[in-house]
Amino acid sequence: GEDVEQSLFLSVREGDSSVINCTYTDSSSTYLYWYKQEPGAGLQLLTYIFSNMDMKQDQRLTVLLNKKDKHLSLRIADTQTGDSAIYFCAESITGGGNKLTFGTGTQLKVEL
Amino acid sequence: EPEVTQTPSHQVTQMGQEVILRCVPISNHLYFYWYRQILGQKVEFLVSFYNNEISEKSEIFDDQFSVERPDGSNFTLKIRSTKLEDSAMYFCASRTMTGPAETQYFGPGTRLLVL
Numbered sequence: 126g127e128d129v130e131q132s133l134f135l136s137v138r139e140g141d142s143s144v145i146n147c148t149y150t151d152s153s154s155t156y157l158y159w160y161k162q163e164p165g166a167g168l169q170l171l172t173y174i175f176s177n178m179d180m181k182q183d184q185r186l187t188v189l190l191n192k193k194d195k196h197l198s199l200r201i202a203d204t205q206t207g208d209s210a211i212y213f214c215a216e217s218i219t220g221g222g223n224k225l226t227f228g229t230g231t232q233l234k235v236e237l
Numbered sequence: 238e239p240e241v242t243q244t245p246s247h248q249v250t251q252m253g254q255e256v257i258l259r260c261v262p263i264s265n266h267l268y269f270y271w272y273r274q275i276l277g278q279k280v281e282f283l284v285s286f287y288n289n290e291i292s293e294k295s296e297i298f299d300d301q302f303s304v305e306r307p308d309g310s311n312f313t314l315k316i317r318s319t320k321l322e323d324s325a326m327y328f329c330a331s332r333t334m335t336g337p338a339e340t341q342y343f344g345p346g347t348r349l350l351v352l
Contacts, residue, residue, distance in 0.1 A: 156339060167328060167345040168280070213280060223268065223332075223339050224293055227280040 129216060129228035136234045143204045145231045147197040147214035154216040157190065158225070159199045162211045171199070171212075201233075209235045239263045241344035243329050249350045250319055258314045258347045260329030269312045270330040270341060271304065273297070280328065286312065319351045 128150045137143045149157070154176050160168040174181045174188045174197070181188045187200040197214055211232050215225040242261045250256050262269050271283040284294040286304055303315045312331075316323055326348050330341040 158340070160343075168330075168343040170340055170342065173340060215280075217339060223341075224270070224282040224285055224295075225272070225280075225330075225341060226282065227272075229279055 129214060129226055131212075131214060131228040131231045133229065134232050134234070136236060137204050139204060139206060139235055139237050141204055143199075143201040143208070143233055143235075145199045145201075145212050145214075145233065147199075147228050149195050149197065149214070149216050149226075149228075151216060151218065151226075152192075152195065153218050156217050157188075157197050158215045158217070159186075159188065160213045160215060160227075162213065162230070164210075168213065204233075204235050206235045206237065209233055241329055241331055241342050243327075243344035243347050245347060246345065247348045247350075249352065252321055252351055253318050256316050256319055256349060258316075258327050258329075258349070260312045260314070260331075260344055261310055262312055262329065262331030263342060264310070265333060266331035266342075267334050268292075268332045268341075269304075269306070270332075271314045272328045272330065272343075273325040274328065274346075275322075275325045283314070316349075319349075321351050324349060324351045 131147045158173040159171045161171050172183050185202045189198045211230045213230045214228045217223050217225050244259045269286040272280050274280045282295050284298045285292045301317045305313050326346045328346045329344045332341045
């Protein structure tokens with residue numbers, strides 16, 4: 126079955142890079158996603174990567190995928206206080222309903 | 238930019254009461270989903286809906302839950318007889334058939350509190 130794990134907390138200083146890690150178990154994942162959740166708000170899609178890619182860059186965001194180790198990471202360059210939020214990785218498998226399986230979420234705190 | 242909307246934003250109900258949570262998906266989307274997030278826990282899949290029928294449901298989605306697309310724009314989640322453990326944030330999501338990465342777009346959620 127699917128299981129997605131993340132570390133719970135990450136604290137960085139403003140201007141530094143943040144790296145949020147995620148491991149998943151289902152090797153048949155088709156897409157992997159990063160969502161951001163600010164306090165009291167919904168889930169905002171940040172970026173995604175197709176499972177046959179190794180890397181994807183989108184402005185300050187870099188996604189790295191190690192399919193062999195089933196490891197996904199999100200790097201945020203030049204982290205700002207507005208990046209403070211909970212970050213969820215999620216996987217989906219094409220076919221059927223394409224449900225998303227979410228990780229536990231990583232709370233990112235950006236300090237001045 | 239089109240977005241998924243949900244009403245109400247907050248709902249408080251008594252245990253045993255029925256609640257209906259409403260969602261308006263993005264207009265050209267064909268797949269619809271409900272997820273829930275109990276406070277401090279993971280976001281969990283409840284059900285997916287396509288072509289007027291459930292395509293997949295989780296173990297959480299028991300006989301107390303039902304979904305409906307009554308009028309071509311709304312997508313509702315009904316909980317027939319609420320329990321304390323149904324207290325959670327409920328998220329609706331939708332996607333197109335061919336959108337990039339089959340991306341699901343989420344609404345802002347309805348916070349349900351069962352007393």
